[in-house]
Amino acid sequence: MSNLDLRPAPAVCGGRADVMARPVRDLLPAKTVPLGESTVVRRLLPSLGRRMVGAWCFVDHYGPDNIADEPGMQVPPHPHMGLQTVSWLHEGEVLHRDSLGSLRTLRPGQLGLMTAGRAIAHSEESPRGHLPLLHGAQLWVALPDAHRHTAPMWEHHAELPQVTGGGLRATVVMGELDGTVSPATTFSPLTGADIALAAGASARLPVRPDFEYAALTMSGEAEVDGVRLAPGSMLYLGCGRAELPVRADVDSAFMLLGGEPFEERIVMWWNFVGRTGEEIAEAREDWMTGTRFGEVRGYDGPSLAAPALPPVPLKPRGRAR
Known part of the structure; x- marks a missing residue:
């Protein structure tokens, strides 16, 4: 998914100086952003309160939207560099194309993972004759310096491992949760899990004290560490926990995002993650001149x-603002 802001703000983020080394409960504000012809997303990372959670550097939540009489998602071909895109649906379907020649329709519970590496381009759209509802999340993971120039690749995982018990079902989308590991390729220690809670469920999720975490509510009204979260809201939790209490009075779902605090400083602008402003400018020029990113x-x-x-030149401002 592209950042369709006409004037995207550059940000320098990463590093450990602004990581909360203790448990916190910071509700992050969402920014409403139009995406294509008929889709509006709630942008939760980067936000006014925080730019990263582990290596997670971009989070959009969209829907549920009734697109029965609309074109739905229509995101034209656009480039990416230095990151992974994580496409995750709760309802509907999205057709992915990329400059490697990949063509795949994503459906709920299936992971679409694109490692941009040094350069890739892709498009995303609701297929013709699409289903009436669209609901999901699009997330980016910053690649560490040792891997950010890797060859681009596309992965589709139709089945993912789960952790269940006590009215809770956790699908491990990326990384690891409670010893259960996703088959998706990762380049830094991560957790990305979709947590479904049945009405009346209460549980304590095992988490890592050295990871920082955030919870993104997808549906219902989950209560995470005592904070009740409406759909489309995101709670930053900091580090230092060994377990995370969760409960729900109604059927609910949220995404648990976490990871080892990202030590490197990165520059993020539009759809690029780099290390310097000059590198970002070069990537923009390569896209506009039709080199490096390939053709969709x-x-x-x-x-x-x-x-x-x-x-103006990019100015370092840290992980939080």
Whole structure:
């Protein structure tokens, strides 16, 4: 998924200085952003309160939207560099195309994972004759320096491992939870899990004290560490926990995102993650001149043009603001 802001703000983030080494309960504000012709997303990372959670550097939540009489998601071909995109659906379907030649329709409970590495381009759209509802999340993971120039690749995982018990079902999307490991490729210590809670369920999730975590509510009204969360809200939890109490009075679902605090400083602008402003400018030029990122074939429409670079140099501002 692309960042379709016409004037995307550059940010320098990463490093451990602003990581909360203790448990906290910080509710992160969402920014409403239009995505294509008929989809609106709630952008939760980067936010006014925080830029990263572990290596997770971008989180959009969208829907549930009734798109029965709408085109649905229509995101034209656009580039990525230095990150992984994680596509996760609760309802509906999304057709993925990329410059490697990948073509796959994603459905609920299936992981679409694209490792951009040094350069890739892709598009995302609701298929013709699509289902009436669309609901999901799009997330990015920053690649560490040792792997950010890796060859691009696409993975589709139709089945993922689960942890169950006491009215809770956790699908391990990325990384590891309670000793259960996702088959998805990761490049840094991560947790990404979709947690479903039945009405009346109460549990204590085992988590790692050296990880920082956040909870993104997908549906219902889950209570995480005593904080009741409406759909589309995100709670930053900091580090230092060995377990996380969760409960729900109604059927609910949330995504638990976590990871080892990302030590490196990164520059993120538009759809690129790099290390310097010069590197970002070079990537923008490569996209606009048709080099390096390849071609997405089969999408009915033009590619996205890159926004203009900001007139001021990038300034380091840390993980939090």
